Amino acid sequence: MARTAGTVILYYGVNETVAALGAINIVLYSWIYTSLKRKTILNTWVGALVGAIPPLMGWASSSSLTDPGAWCLAALLFAWQFPHFNALSHNIAQQYKNAGYVMTAAEYPKLNARVALRYSILMFPICFGLCYFNVTDWGFMLDSSIANFWMTLMAFRFWKQQHINHKPNYRPSEVQITAANIQAKKLFWVSVWQLPAVLILAMLHKRGQWEKIFGYFLHHDKESAKKVLIETI
Known part of the structure; x- marks a missing residue:
């Protein structure tokens, strides 16, 4: 209903x-x-x-x-969810399994980390697309890359640790398992901050926004100057 x-x-x-x-x-x-x-x-x-x-x-x-800009925004949210959720699910993978849920973190740990890294990297061209399709100005390409690099670095470290832990016929030590859990937590918390940062930057870099603001003040400054000149004459 x-x-x-x-x-x-x-x-x-x-x-x-x-x-x-x-x-x-x-x-x-x-x-x-x-x-x-x-x-x-x-x-x-x-x-x-x-x-x-x-x-x-x-x-x-x-x-x-x-408008392609709409699909860039949708792609941004789509891609972000993988490093975010894959990192979150890593440390509770066994709980998912016990509940009967089929999750990548529990079934394919290496794939889980690889997908998180893959979609973290994909955030770069998606953000560039927002610039290309005139949703944001080109300054967003630089600013968003900083936030995206931060998350990609954490995703890479998570992937690297999982790659080591799940080599064929290799039994990771407790220290290595703990290290992977820590990397997953770091990636999760970085993803929590990364998305708001990128979206706020996109708003700040909205195409034509600053030209309108500065144009407004410049226009009014000219009008004030004209008024002063007329009153002086």
């Missing part, structure tokens, strides 16, 4: 595109993602789609989804 009401409100209160995206997300999360958690590691990719749709809904509320 609540799901239907929410979709109807979005349809009449915003537009049909936002309502359709909301309905798709309900189906993805409630039915597909939830059922897949006990069947396959692909549930994480479906869950990442659920997290990527809200930016599209926000964009569709005022602009067309034919």
